[in-house]
Amino acid sequence: MARLSCRAGGEGAVPRPARPCCPQDHPVVPPQLQSAIGLASLLVLAWACGGFRRPLPWRAVLAGVSLQLALAAALLHIPPLRAGFALVGDAVNALAQATRAGTSLVFGYLGGGPLPFAETQPGGSFVLFFQALPIVLLVGALSALLYHWRVLPALVRVMSRALRAAFGVSGACGVSVAANVFTGMVEATLFIRPWLATLSRSELLVVMTAGLATISGNMLVVYAAMLANAVPDAAGQLLAASLVSAPAAILAARLMRPEAAAPEAADIEAPPLYDSSMDALTRGTADGLSLLLNIMAGLIVFVALVALVNMILQPLTGTTLEAIAGTLLWPLAWAMGIAPEDATAAARLLGIRGVVNEFVAYLDMAGPNGAALAPRTKLILSWALCGFANFASVGIMVSGMGALCPERRAEIVRLGLPALLAATIACCMTGATVGLLSP
Numbered sequence: 303m304a305r306l307s308c309r310a311g312g313e314g315a316v317p318r319p320a321r322p323c324c325p326q327d328h329p330v331v332p333p334q335l336q337s338a339i340g341l342a343s344l345l346v347l348a349w350a351c352g353g354f355r356r357p358l359p360w361r362a363v364l365a366g367v368s369l370q371l372a373l374a375a376a377l378l379h380i381p382p383l384r385a386g387f388a389l390v391g392d393a394v395n396a397l398a399q400a401t402r403a404g405t406s407l408v409f410g411y412l413g414g415g416p417l418p419f420a421e422t423q424p425g426g427s428f429v430l431f432f433q434a435l436p437i438v439l440l441v442g443a444l445s446a447l448l449y450h451w452r453v454l455p456a457l458v459r460v461m462s463r464a465l466r467a468a469f470g471v472s473g474a475c476g477v478s479v480a481a482n483v484f485t486g487m488v489e490a491t492l493f494i495r496p497w498l499a500t501l502s503r504s505e506l507l508v509v510m511t512a513g514l515a516t517i518s519g520n521m522l523v524v525y526a527a528m529l530a531n532a533v534p535d536a537a538g539q540l541l542a543a544s545l546v547s548a549p550a551a552i553l554a555a556r557l558m559r560p561e562a563a564a565p566e567a568a569d570i571e572a573p574p575l576y577d578s579s580m581d582a583l584t585r586g587t588a589d590g591l592s593l594l595l596n597i598m599a600g601l602i603v604f605v606a607l608v609a610l611v612n613m614i615l616q617p618l619t620g621t622t623l624e625a626i627a628g629t630l631l632w633p634l635a636w637a638m639g640i641a642p643e644d645a646t647a648a649a650r651l652l653g654i655r656g657v658v659n660e661f662v663a664y665l666d667m668a669g670p671n672g673a674a675l676a677p678r679t680k681l682i683l684s685w686a687l688c689g690f691a692n693f694a695s696v697g698i699m700v701s702g703m704g705a706l707c708p709e710r711r712a713e714i715v716r717l718g719l720p721a722l723l724a725a726t727i728a729c730c731m732t733g734a735t736v737g738l739l740s741p
Contacts (some may be wrong), residue, residue, distance in 0.1 A: 387538025440592025627653020
């Protein structure tokens, strides 16, 4: 009996207790075991992408896998930490409501104010630019203020010491990786600007990979608001994903390019960036505006480019970029522990994240296309898509880091695509980790 007849069947088909009734189909792998096999396969893939360089960094492998599993297990299964997810969600809702007050004043009903007409189609009055994206302005201002008050640097310092103890990375490298959990990829590099020229090639790859494998605090708030109805405790899940992706990024980069010598492990102090609290607020708002406009422009251009390529591909081949991605990235989706029936859709979302960006991928997952996905699939994808691992972000990173360290610009450019590959593998490791620990 074929699987299709068990699941859908004809008139006399038994409705879906299905899977066990198809013994001659390929054996069904328990989902947690599937994630465990996938995690091991991703480690081998990262090592293979680096050309099986030796010596194999056993310390990085053991520390990376242990730290990922320990962090994810603690965040998912320790009740006080689970309760913290709800607090993070409440904080995101408070930020969203506060932003809505400002956008309603400035943009009226376009910004979420009372409608002067009846809404005949539910959700038809929602305008992405005026209602969802302006939260970037508020979070940008608050982030700058927390940096000036030395709150963010203190959090970064604690996390960087843990990473240095686990992986033996240098002080500058550890600080940059830790900063990426809370700030953007270019802003995190500002923490270590004086040391950029002295980083080894392996450490430079680690810094770039961490920037692409995590998301900034600004965007975490935006994505949490987008996923609120699709993924329970979305804000806490995204924060956990970013935390777990930090050791995953170091591990993937070290497997691709092992460190030859033990680096210097001195403490690195975050440089002062603002003269006063008011200066931090105004400059943080300006930085948020720049980010907001870049997001808007990037969405328009990259969605338009994908649509243009699809217009060319479809008449010639009958396929689209999304369908191609769904085929090519299917093994990565399976490796994370996603059920075969959801793997093609999940692979398509991974492809959208890589070709366009994670914003569009999350938007798609939160919409009608994601409604049919299983809750486990949505949870794994919410973690796996939580990173700037796309071509546009590589361009932003290369430009930003090249401006901060002009003497190494050519080297940074050459490491752009390897960093993107390592970051993609790291994000999939993060997805496999939550898949391994979730029913």
